Amino acid sequence: MFGRLLWQLLRGNRGRLAVALVAIVGGGAVISAMFNMEIDVRKKLTQEFRSLGANVVLSGQGAGDQALMRESAAEGVVERLQPQGTIASPFLYVVARTATNQPVVLAGTWLDRAPAITPWWQIQGEAVLARDDISHCLVGKNVARQFALAPGSDLELRYGDKVAHFSVSGIITAGDDEDDQVFANLAAVQNLSGLTDRIAMIQLRVPGSPAAIQSFASQLKIALPDVDARPIRQISETEGSLLARIQLLMITMALLILTLTGLCVLATMAALAMERRADVGLMKALGGSIGRIVRLFLAEVAVLGAVGGVLGYIFGAALTLWAGKRVFGVMISPRLEVLPLTIALMVGVALAGALPLRLLGKVKPAVILRGE
Amino acid sequence: MMARLVQVEGLTKVYGKVRALDGVTFDVEAGEWIAMMGPSGSGKTTLINILGGLDTPTSGRAVVDGVDVARFDEAGLTRYRAEKVGFVFQQFHLVPYLTAIENVMLAQYFHSTTDENEAKKALERVGLGDRLTHVPAQLSGGEQQRVAVARSLINHPKLLLADEPTGNLDETNEQIVIDLLRELHVEGHTILMVTHDPSIGRLADRRIDLAHGRLQQIITISAEN
Numbered sequence: 001m002f003g004r005l006l007w008q009l010l011r012g013n014r015g016r017l018a019v020a021l022v023a024i025v026g027g028g029a030v031i032s033a034m035f036n037m038e039i040d041v042r043k044k045l046t047q048e049f050r051s052l053g054a055n056v057v058l059s060g061q062g063a064g065d066q067a068l069m070r071e072s073a074a075e076g077v078v079e080r081l082q083p084q085g086t087i088a089s090p091f092l093y094v095v096a097r098t099a100t101n102q103p104v105v106l107a108g109t110w111l112d113r114a115p116a117i118t119p120w121w122q123i124q125g126e127a128v129l130a131r132d133d134i135s136h137c138l139v140g141k142n143v144a145r146q147f148a149l150a151p152g153s154d155l156e157l158r159y160g161d162k163v164a165h166f167s168v169s170g171i172i173t174a175g176d177d178e179d180d181q182v183f184a185n186l187a188a189v190q191n192l193s194g195l196t197d198r199i200a201m202i203q204l205r206v207p208g209s210p211a212a213i214q215s216f217a218s219q220l221k222i223a224l225p226d227v228d229a230r231p232i233r234q235i236s237e238t239e240g241s242l243l244a245r246i247q248l249l250m251i252t253m254a255l256l257i258l259t260l261t262g263l264c265v266l267a268t269m270a271a272l273a274m275e276r277r278a279d280v281g282l283m284k285a286l287g288g289s290i291g292r293i294v295r296l297f298l299a300e301v302a303v304l305g306a307v308g309g310v311l312g313y314i315f316g317a318a319l320t321l322w323a324g325k326r327v328f329g330v331m332i333s334p335r336l337e338v339l340p341l342t343i344a345l346m347v348g349v350a351l352a353g354a355l356p357l358r359l360l361g362k363v364k365p366a367v368i369l370r371g372e
Numbered sequence: 373m374m375a376r377l378v379q380v381e382g383l384t385k386v387y388g389k390v391r392a393l394d395g396v397t398f399d400v401e402a403g404e405w406i407a408m409m410g411p412s413g414s415g416k417t418t419l420i421n422i423l424g425g426l427d428t429p430t431s432g433r434a435v436v437d438g439v440d441v442a443r444f445d446e447a448g449l450t451r452y453r454a455e456k457v458g459f460v461f462q463q464f465h466l467v468p469y470l471t472a473i474e475n476v477m478l479a480q481y482f483h484s485t486t487d488e489n490e491a492k493k494a495l496e497r498v499g500l501g502d503r504l505t506h507v508p509a510q511l512s513g514g515e516q517q518r519v520a521v522a523r524s525l526i527n528h529p530k531l532l533l534a535d536e537p538t539g540n541l542d543e544t545n546e547q548i549v550i551d552l553l554r555e556l557h558v559e560g561h562t563i564l565m566v567t568h569d570p571s572i573g574r575l576a577d578r579r580i581d582l583a584h585g586r587l588q589q590i591i592t593i594s595a596e597n
Binding site for chain 2 (some may be wrong): 013175284285288
């Protein structure tokens with residue numbers, strides 16, 4: 001009978017309840033769209049920050065050759081401790097001389113990892129895709145201009161009494177010091193400089209939150225006490241700060257929308273409570289306890305909230321797709337995990353908005369039945 | 373000898389400075405039909421409300437089926453209304469969005485458990501077997517009042533309280549409801565009915581006249597006739 005009464009209550013007051021339902025669906029749609037976007041924006045932002053390149057640097061302590069690390073030892077520790085998905089690339093810097101005896105900074109690294117570690121590089125010409133390619137190099141745009149180099153040019157570099165010949169594969173535009181450097185694979189630079197198994201630093205691109213990155217850096221410090229391991233704070237903290245701000249904005253907006261939805265439901269329920277005084281008076285006269293009567297009305301409101309939550313989620317999914325495409329210019333996918341959250345919030349808001357139904361507890365059946 | 377079902381002793385109800393009931397005393401035997409008459413404001417409805425557990429007296433006793441209604445708290449009054457009394461009101465007071473059978477089942481729901489078949493029989497009993505799924509707006513005044521009578525009887529109450537049950541009905545429907553009350557009386561139901569109509573009052577076993585909250589007289593109808 002409870003279900004039957006509930007159904008008739010919903011049917012019998014559908015006009016009034018439709019107003020509350022519209023408010024709940026509207027609130028639910030905006031809330032679910034915001035949650036969908038928040039989750040997706042968080043993911044996309046994290047990807048964007050990841051594309052900024054390395055976020056942890058491992059370097060030796062001291063000065064000169066003493067600051068160099070043993071490549072085999074450092075890489076072994078990194079491989080053991082690194083979180084899944086980490087990309088690492090070693091670097092060795094020497095000052096070489098050109099055929100005209102001009103100094104130039106020669107950086108040795110794994111050039112096949114360059115797209116991941118230095119994704120901001122714009123390469124005119126060809127990238128060097130094989131780590132064992134010791135005959136090709138990339139040159140910064142300033143170096144290329146200074147020595148009139150272009151893709152396909154030959155470049156002779158000397159270090160001490162050793163000479164290496166490279167073919168310029170591409171010209172790098174990085175927008176910073178790298179424009180003044182020449183990049184070759186690590187093995188070539190180690191051969192030229194005689195610094196076998198030596199590196200100056202390892203740059204790592206580590207996935208995860210700023211806290212996880214900090215934790216990884218701390219573990220490296222413990223495992224390699226002679227080595228300085230530090231997160232690149234500008235990136236990791238900016239990422240954390242921006243995500244926190246977006247989250248704060250979303251929570252504030254969600255609270256505002258929930259409050260407005262609740263107020264709308266409150267106004268509707270206040271009117272409904274007045275209309276139902278006669279019904280409640282009669283139900284009390286028939287022996288209905290106020291607890292049982294109010295439970296019936298609260299169930300009605302909860303159903304309203306749940307239906308509003310489901311419809312709100314559906315409209316919110318459409319809103320998410322539209323806003324993603326038209327406002328942000330990206331595909332934002334609705335998330336299924338937002339559905340139970342939207343339903344729970346809308347049921348909560350509807351129940352909070354049903355506060356005026358408490359007034360029904362004060363209804364005196366004798367007064368109502370007299371028609372007052 | 374019939375058992376005493378209702379015992380009212382020195383019943384007084386004061387609203388502010390108004391004494392709606394002033395020391396009313398009378399008894400009702402089980403199976404009796406009592407007509408309660410008097411001008412407006414004489415305290416008839418107040419008395420019926422107290423006996424029905426819808427109101428509480430300021431002083432005095434109103435014992436129904438061995439329990440003093442005046443001693444109940446809110447929860448006790450709620451149970452009392454569900455189990456001991458059935459109401460028929462002048463304004464019918466049906467829930468507008470429930471069908472005839474659901475209005476009857478509503479009383480069952482608040483009493484204990486619902487039995488749709490029993491509710492159907494109750495409506496058939498009052499001649500509404502073909503109106504089970506009609507909502508009040510689809511029923512005539514007389515039909516609505518018959519639904520109210522079926523609802524009042526569904527939990528087998530000890531006492532049927534009717535407040536001007538024919539006050540809103542045309543002559544034809546008034547006769548239908550009166551015939552129904554007569555049948556219930558013949559079956560042994562105890563009925564306490566408020567009416568302004570002397571012709572209806574004469575159908576009862578006894579008539580209680582009230583004026584200004586006081587008992588004026590109790591007349592045994594057969595003796596009057």
